[in-house]
Amino acid sequence: MARFHALPVAAIDRLTDDSVALTLTVPSALREEFRYAPGQHLALRRTVDGTEVRRTYSICSPAPEPDTEGPSTLRVGVRLVDGGAFSTYALKEITVGDELEVMTPAGRFTLEPAPGMYAAVVGGSGITPVLSIVATLLAREPQARFCLIRSDRTSASTMFLEEVADIKDRFPDRFQLATVLSREEQQAGLPSGRLDQERLSGLLPALLSVDKVAGWFLCGPLGLVQSAERALRGLGVPRTRIHEEIFHVDDGTPAGPSVPAPAHSTVTARLDGRGGIWPVQDGESLLETVLRNRPDAPYACKGGVCGTCRAFLVSGKVRMDRNFALEPEETDAGYVLACQSHPVTEAVELDFDR
Incomplete structure (x- = not known):
């Protein structure tokens, strides 16, 4: 289960005029939890004017050997985005010694070393x-x-x-x-x-x-x-x-095909071993429904890009607005992005633990 931990900034390296690499220190007690595969990313969060902001940044350093202790440091690259709530903060405000809220590694854009x-x-x-x-x-x-x-x-x-x-x-x-x-x-x-x-x-x-x-x-x-x-x-x-x-992804990217939504629908979700059933409010995604009742539900970008909110569709049908994170084999197997999913049937069941 993905969790956030406060990690101190150990170094800030300027890469270009508009990008930096942040090195974070991982305490010994958290090193196994922050073990990562090459290609995975971290979600970083902060609160701006009372609103939580999350962004994902890929780890750029080599992954630790499988038979060794987890990483003592994590290094991510951050490029400035015009008006970016987190990238602007990273390039202009973060200093060595600051603590950042960091989610444990996620992502399936990985390669297990092989000949x-x-x-x-x-x-x-x-x-x-x-x-x-x-x-x-x-x-x-x-x-x-x-x-x-x-x-x-x-x-x-x-x-x-x-x-x-x-x-x-x-x-x-x-x-x-x-x-x-x-x-x-x-x-x-x-x-x-x-x-x-x-x-x-x-x-x-x-x-x-x-x-x-x-x-x-x-x-x-x-x-x-x-x-x-x-x-x-x-x-x-x-x-x-x-x-x-x-x-x-440009905001103008077309959404998926429109499918009529039921007048009333519910989502049943299993998360970290516990389940619940909640009504879906008009227009909201299944992730938004779950977050209203389980703030610990995993997500990062909410844009269908990072795949952090990936869940298994146990029953029911959904419409995904867009998908830039799941491979065809994953969607064929029944996985969906909760942040992009809307109910098509009156009852939908998701499992975030699979």
């Missing part, structure tokens, strides 16, 4: 979880290789330049890097411009044997991730080899 060839297409701050994935994979598995294709606006806006260069120095024969800048010409390397579907369809086969890649990891803005997925599918890559995490 083989892997690749990623990332944009902007989408490098953050992939940095943890690459560093963990190459350090633990000598028979693994990784190709990273990253897109940024300019070299000055590129996060974790030194960290990626260090991986290249440590694993020169097993790590391949291709960088594309959309607003700046490079003296060497790939021409500038956006990585759209057409360009990726030609670029990816030129860089590596696409059909031999065991897993593709796509992370960044919605447009880039969708373009990369379409390019890969057009190149014959099975959907099961493609893993996605969206970092930015």
Whole structure:
């Protein structure tokens, strides 16, 4: 069960003009609880004018070895978002020694180290979880290789330049890097411009044997991730080899198909071993219904992106407004995002513990 704990800020590293890396200290008693898989994220929360604000940030450091103590520190990357309630606070107000409310690690955009060839297409701050994935994979598995294709606006806006260069120095024969800048010409390397579907369809086969890649990891803005997925599918890559995490979704993204809601409906929810049944108020999501009665219900973004509110649909039917977090196999198995789900039947039952 995900829980929040107060962790002190041990270091703040300026990465670019608009991004920082926060290092948090994990007390010995909490290290096992904060053990994470490479690619997972943390939800951070604060209260602004009486309103709770939660945001998710991916862990960028290598994951601890399975047979060792959990992590003594956690490092996350934060990029400033215009008007962002938490990112503005992180870049302009947080100081070393401050305590932050941090949820235990979550997320399924992960890779268990194994032999083989892997690749990623990332944009902007989408490098953050992939940095943890690459560093963990190459350090633990000598028979693994990784190709990273990253897109940024300019070299000055590129996060974790030194960290990626260090991986290249440590694993020169097993790590391949291709960088594309959309607003700046490079003296060497790939021409500038956006990585759209057409360009990726030609670029990816030129860089590596696409059909031999065991897993593709796509992370960044919605447009880039969708373009990369379409390019890969057009190149014959099975959907099961493609893993996605969206970092930015425009508010104009269309919702799912409209389905008439029942006049009166209830949700039964099981959470941390305890259950309850509550009426769903007009227009609210199932997560909002549960939160009115169980404030400990897990969530972070409420935008259908992070997957923290994932729950198993035991019975009944729901309509999801949108879904950028669950894989097709998960929805086929019966999982839904509670923050995006609205009842279609008079009774719905969710299990957050599965």
